[in-house]
Amino acid sequence: MPSTTPSDAPALRGEDLRLAYHGTVVVERAGLRLLPGEVTALIGPNGSGKSTVLRALARLHKPEAGTVALPDVPDTRTLSASEFARRVTLLSQSRPTPSGVCVRDVVGYGRHPHRGRWRQSDPDGPRAIAWAMDVTGTTAMAERPVDELSGGELQRVWLATCLAQDTRVLLLDEPTTYLDLRYQVEILDLVRDLADDHGVAVGVVLHDLDQAAAVADHVVLLRRGEVVGAGLPHEVLTADALTETYGIRIDVTVDEHGRVHTRPVGRHTRRTRTLAAV
Numbered sequence: 132m133p134s135t136t137p138s139d140a141p142a143l144r145g146e147d148l149r150l151a152y153h154g155t156v157v158v159e160r161a162g163l164r165l166l167p168g169e170v171t172a173l174i175g176p177n178g179s180g181k182s183t184v185l186r187a188l189a190r191l192h193k194p195e196a197g198t199v200a201l202p203d204v205p206d207t208r209t210l211s212a213s214e215f216a217r218r219v220t221l222l223s224q225s226r227p228t229p230s231g232v233c234v235r236d237v238v239g240y241g242r243h244p245h246r247g248r249w250r251q252s253d254p255d256g257p258r259a260i261a262w263a264m265d266v267t268g269t270t271a272m273a274e275r276p277v278d279e280l281s282g283g284e285l286q287r288v289w290l291a292t293c294l295a296q297d298t299r300v301l302l303l304d305e306p307t308t309y310l311d312l313r314y315q316v317e318i319l320d321l322v323r324d325l326a327d328d329h330g331v332a333v334g335v336v337l338h339d340l341d342q343a344a345a346v347a348d349h350v351v352l353l354r355r356g357e358v359v360g361a362g363l364p365h366e367v368l369t370a371d372a373l374t375e376t377y378g379i380r381i382d383v384t385v386d387e388h389g390r391v392h393t394r395p396v397g398r399h400t401r402r403t404r405t406l407a408a409v
């Protein structure tokens with residue numbers, strides 16, 4: 132993946148998005164700007180509209196109002212599916228698993244937009260596929276059928292498929308779901324590297340607020356289909372905003388490195404026992 136010069140112009144922009152299912156509006160006036168070389172985390176409770184926004188940015192959900200724009204394309208609806216897929220990719224929450232297809236071939240699906248309708252040659256394909264499999268730790272399973280993989284292995288294969296697509300914008304819907312701790316950390320490190328070293332603009336939905344604070348340059352907080360906070364992690368992830376948004380008490384601390392840590396306080400939270408009480 133080539134590196135590029137960082138720029139202040141958004142690599143992908145959603146403006147004033149109104150999104151609905153069967154006439155029921157679930158997201159209103161949402162705006163989002165993904166900058167090259169930066170990671171933007173979308174956070175918010177279940178049903179707040181994160182996936183719907185991400186799908187709209189990926190052109191998989193047609194807005195009732197508003198636009199999705201690339202730097203040189205004011206309305207991405209004017210692009211063909213392949214043109215758009217060469218510039219933006221989405222790792223969605225769930226995908227049907229093809230049966231009897233090996234990992235290498237599934238990762239190769241990511242090259243479709245580069246091959247065109249007549250399956251022209253794709254000289255960069257083998258290198259892109261090998262790189263995507265390498266950085267996601269899927270090379271060793273290249274010949275295995277994907278329908279035999281665990282949830283976490285499959286998640287890494289789908290991520291490899293997105294990376295093989297070699298786009299400047301990467302959208303990830305809960306990419307750490309199913310992953311054990313090691314791969315959660317490795318995938319988020321990879322996301323950071325893609326932004327830092329390759330100038331990729333990343334939009335990522337995360338439920339883990341500490342992960343969002345650690346990996347993201349910007350955080351966008353959604354509540355009931357509205358953007359209620361956007362900015363640097365320590366600006367958005369405040370105890371008041373999180374407590375109000377999630378409906379439970381959430382304590383927030385900022386450590387000496389400026390990193391935000393959140394702590395939901397529920398009735399299950401064990402009280403600290405003092406020695407005297409034992």
Ligand SMILES: Nc1ncnc2c1ncn2[C@@H]1O[C@H](COP(=O)(O)OP(=O)(O)OP(=O)(O)O)[C@@H](O)[C@H]1O
Nearest residue numbers: 152153157175176177178179180181182183184336
């Ligand atoms: N296919 C659908 N048909 C009708 N309503 C839907 C559909 N998909 C989502 N919704 C509704 O749209 C709203 C936003 O859903 P969305 O999946 O975007 O939320 P989310 O923040 O990603 O949630 P989660 O954290 O649970 O994944 C919810 O009220 C949800 O019930």
